[in-house]
Amino acid sequence: MERISALMDGELDRDEAAGVLPDLRKRNDLxxxxxxxxxxxxxxxxxxxVDCGIASAVATRLAKEPTVLAPRPGSSGFGKRWxxxxxxxxxxxxxxxxxxLETQQGTANGPIAVPAxxxxxxxxxxxxxxxxxxxxxxxxxxxxxxxxPPIQLPVREFDAYLMAHQEFSPSTAIQGLxxxxxxxxxxxxxxxx
Amino acid sequence: xxxxxxxxxxxLGAIPLASAADATSPAEGMRLLRQMANAARQLNxxxxxxxxxxxxxxxxxxxxxxxxxxxxxxxxxxxxxxREVVRSNEEVTCFYPGSKTAKVEQWNSSRRFPGVVSExxxxxxxxxxxxxxxxxxxxxxxxxIATLEPRDTxxxxxxxxxxxxxxxxxxxxxxxxxxxxxELFAFTQVDIGGEIPREKLRPxxxxxxxxxxxxxxxxxxxAESDMRWTVLNRPAGFRKVLELKRTIQGKSAAQxxxxxxxxxxxVFIEPAVVGTRAAQELTHQGAISIFIRPQADYVVTxxxxxxxxxxxxxxxxxxxRSKPGSR
Numbered sequence: 001m002e003r004i005s006a007l008m009d010g011e012l013d014r015d016e017a018a019g020v021l022p023d024l025r026k027r028n029d030l031x032x033x034x035x036x037x038x039x040x041x042x043x044x045x046x047x048x049x050v051d052c053g054i055a056s057a058v059a060t061r062l063a064k065e066p067t068v069l070a071p072r073p074g075s076s077g078f079g080k081r082w083x084x085x086x087x088x089x090x091x092x093x094x095x096x097x098x099x100x101l102e103t104q105q106g107t108a109n110g111p112i113a114v115p116a117x118x119x120x121x122x123x124x125x126x127x128x129x130x131x132x133x134x135x136x137x138x139x140x141x142x143x144x145x146x147x148x149p150p151i152q153l154p155v156r157e158f159d160a161y162l163m164a165h166q167e168f169s170p171s172t173a174i175q176g177l178x179x180x181x182x183x184x185x186x187x188x189x190x191x192x193x
Numbered sequence: 194x195x196x197x198x199x200x201x202x203x204x205l206g207a208i209p210l211a212s213a214a215d216a217t218s219p220a221e222g223m224r225l226l227r228q229m230a231n232a233a234r235q236l237n238x239x240x241x242x243x244x245x246x247x248x249x250x251x252x253x254x255x256x257x258x259x260x261x262x263x264x265x266x267x268x269x270x271x272x273x274x275x276r277e278v279v280r281s282n283e284e285v286t287c288f289y290p291g292s293k294t295a296k297v298e299q300w301n302s303s304r305r306f307p308g309v310v311s312e313x314x315x316x317x318x319x320x321x322x323x324x325x326x327x328x329x330x331x332x333x334x335x336x337x338i339a340t341l342e343p344r345d346t347x348x349x350x351x352x353x354x355x356x357x358x359x360x361x362x363x364x365x366x367x368x369x370x371x372x373x374x375x376e377l378f379a380f381t382q383v384d385i386g387g388e389i390p391r392e393k394l395r396p397x398x399x400x401x402x403x404x405x406x407x408x409x410x411x412x413x414x415x416a417e418s419d420m421r422w423t424v425l426n427r428p429a430g431f432r433k434v435l436e437l438k439r440t441i442q443g444k445s446a447a448q449x450x451x452x453x454x455x456x457x458x459x460v461f462i463e464p465a466v467v468g469t470r471a472a473q474e475l476t477h478q479g480a481i482s483i484f485i486r487p488q489a490d491y492v493v494t495x496x497x498x499x500x501x502x503x504x505x506x507x508x509x510x511x512x513x514r515s516k517p518g519s520r
Contacts, residue, residue, distance in 0.1 A: 158476070158483050160296060160442050161494055163287060164410060165459040167300050168434060168450045170313075171498060174226065174353070175362055176233040177266035177280055178378050181244045181253050182481060184287050186273030 159183050217339075222323025223314050225339040228360035229353060235259060236359055239393065240332065240383030241271070246376050246479025258389040265394040279396040288398045295400035298410045316454035320344055320430040321351075329354050331363035332380040341455060346370050347428045347503045348456050349480055359385050367480040367498065376479030376498075412439045422447050422462050426510040428503045431458060451497075451507065458497030458507050465492050475501055484508040 012020065162183045166172055171179040239256040252271040259265070266280040277288040283300040317323070326338030336354035343350050350372070354364040364379040400407045424433075431451040439448055446463035465471055471487040482504040483496040488511060495508035 157442070158494070158496065159287070160408075160410070161459070161461055161483075161496055162481065163285070163296055163298055164439060164441055164448060164461070165450075165457065165496055167285070167298065168452075168459065169457040169498065170452065170455050171365070171457075174230050174233065175365055175378060176255075176257060177268050177278060177285075178242060178244075178253075178255055180278040180280075180285065180287070181251070181268060181270065181378075182246075182478060184268075184270060184276035184278055184289065185244065185246070185249075185251055185478070186270065186276065 217323050217325040219314060219318040219323055221325060222339060222341070223317070225325065225337065225353070225355060225360075226317075229339075229355045229362040232355070232360040233257070233362060234264070236361055236385060237387060237389050238361060238383055238385045239389055240380045242378055242380045242383075244376075244378055244479075245374070252381070256389055256393045258391070258394050267394050267396070269397070275397075277397055279394070281394075286396065286400065288396060288400070290398055293405045294408065295398070295405060296408045296410065297400070299412070301412065313454040316430070316432060316452070317341070320348060320453045321455065326352075328357070329364075331356075332383050334363060334383070334385075336363050343370075345429070346500065347430065348453060348499055349375060351455055356385065361385055369500065376481075408442070410439055410441060412437055421514055422449065422460075423512050423514050424449060424451070424460060424507060424510045425512050426506070427451060428499075428506050431507075456498040458495060458499055458504060460507050460511060461494040461496075462488070462491050462511060463494075465490050475505065477501060489513070 163180075166180055166183060169179065237258050239254070241252060241254050244251045244253060251273065253268055254271060255266070255268045257266045263282045264280075265282075266278075268278040270276045274289075274291045276290070279286050279288070285298045285300065287296045289295070321341040321343055324340040324342065326340050329336055329338050331354050335357045337357055339353045339355065341351040341353075350368040352364075352366040352368060353362050355362050361383075363383065364377070366374050366379075367376040369375050399405070422436075427433075430453040432453070434450040434452045434457070436447065436449045439446055441448075441461065441463070444463050446461045449460045449462075451458045451460070465487060471485060471492045473486045474484070476483045480498045481496055482499060482501045483494070484501070484504045484507075485492065485494050486508050487493075493508050493511045495504045495511075497504060497507075
């Protein structure tokens with residue numbers, strides 16, 4: 001798959017490409033990957049959204065849809081067989097709804113979307129020193145497909161990611177430890193203009 | 194020194210690639226970069242530097258000691274809350290005494306960005322025009338300016354000033370396409386060479402003391418078959434440097450690192466917490482742009498020393514590979 005991706009990116013030289021092409025002819029999975037990668041790449045280039053929030057849109061529609069729990073009249077065996085799965089589906093929808101209600105609790109400003117990556121932060125107690133300042137200045141780009149608008153959350157959680165990144169940054173190779181100050185800075189991140 | 198400079202400048206005429214009058218040969222630019230990296234690694238130095246990001250300026254002290262027993266560095270912030278970073282050989286610890294938290298990370302020399310090596314030359318030259326600038330003065334020392342001007346808007350420009358004798362980088366400036374400084378590291382005072390008292394390299398805090406939380410970030414190299422993620426349509430000039438699996442804040446995440454030789458971008462992918470959907474957000478701190486977005490049941494965090502559009506392109510191009518073995 002790596003080679004297919006590289007081939008698509010034009011990263012293989014003539015000999016390497018010649019090595020991949022026979023495999024591409026023979027193997028279904030590689031051809032499928034080739035087609036999929038192109039589809040994805042076209043979608044990206046065409047500015048079409050790849051993650052259109054279909055799942056959440058479906059969930060919303062499903063939630064609005066009345067769920068009929070009773071077996072359909074006159075469909076005897078069929079109805080019985082499908083009653084349980086449909087009940088399970090209703091339960092699943094109910095669970096999803098309940099969970100989304102759960103996440104919406106505790107805010108006076110209506111629904112929120114809690115970035116998953118932030119959820120563990122308060123529990124683990126690794127908040128930045130000045131959480132209020134951190135709350136203040138994050139630019140949130142609303143996810144147009146998302147049903148619920150995002151809330152402003154601490155950004156300093158990214159210190160851990162910054163630290164994980166810094167080891168591999170050429171800035172560390174050129175400047176030594178100094179760029180690590182990025183991970184311990186007390187200031188909030190700036191709004192992206 | 195002047196004779197040397199003249200010789201270098203004359204030498205430029207012979208290089209057809211250097212079309213601009215002041216463009217330095219890639220080899221010379223590379224030599225300057227390598228000299229800075231070597232100086233920062235091999236020299237003992239201590240000093241005070243400012244870190245400017247956006248409108249904020251913060252001052253820190255730094256010590257670097259390298260001897261037969263190993264390589265040690267310590268950085269402490271002088272403004273705002275007390276924070277500290279200590280490196281002892283391959284182990285880096287960030288101390289956040291306000292919340293009594295210490296984050297430890299083990300470097301892996303085989304995976305760490307390998308200094309400035311020849312293989313990077315091609316990458317750097319493909320993406321940047323290297324220019325040797327004038328002699329400037331930083332923290333009382335004469336220094337040589339070296340400019341790396343990006344060939345496109347996918348990356349920032351870099352302006353270094355390296356101390357003339359030792360090559361120690363005294364100032365590193367990152368600039369956007371309007372030549373505005375987005376991030377600056379600059380010594381205001383520095384002692385190069387000489388004795389550094391050992392105690393200056395010891396951490397001020399004991400992360401094992403009661404009340405402290407010690408978080409270790411563990412890494413494990415992925416087997417080829419485990420590499421489930423790929424970044425299609427990545428910004429031009431960036432190559433994949435490595436891919437690994439790590440624990441970050443107690444969660445397992447994949448990290449893929451890309452670099453154009455001077456800037457690096459890390460893409461982290463981790464499972465979303467069940468029942469939640471991450472909000473998309475874009476933040477920056479100086480030269481670092483950070484982009485978080487949900488992707489199916491995962492959260493993608495892309496960050497690095499590059500403009501927002503570049504980081505967003507990385508974050509938006511993450512794809513799950515079709516499983517090996519599946520049809």
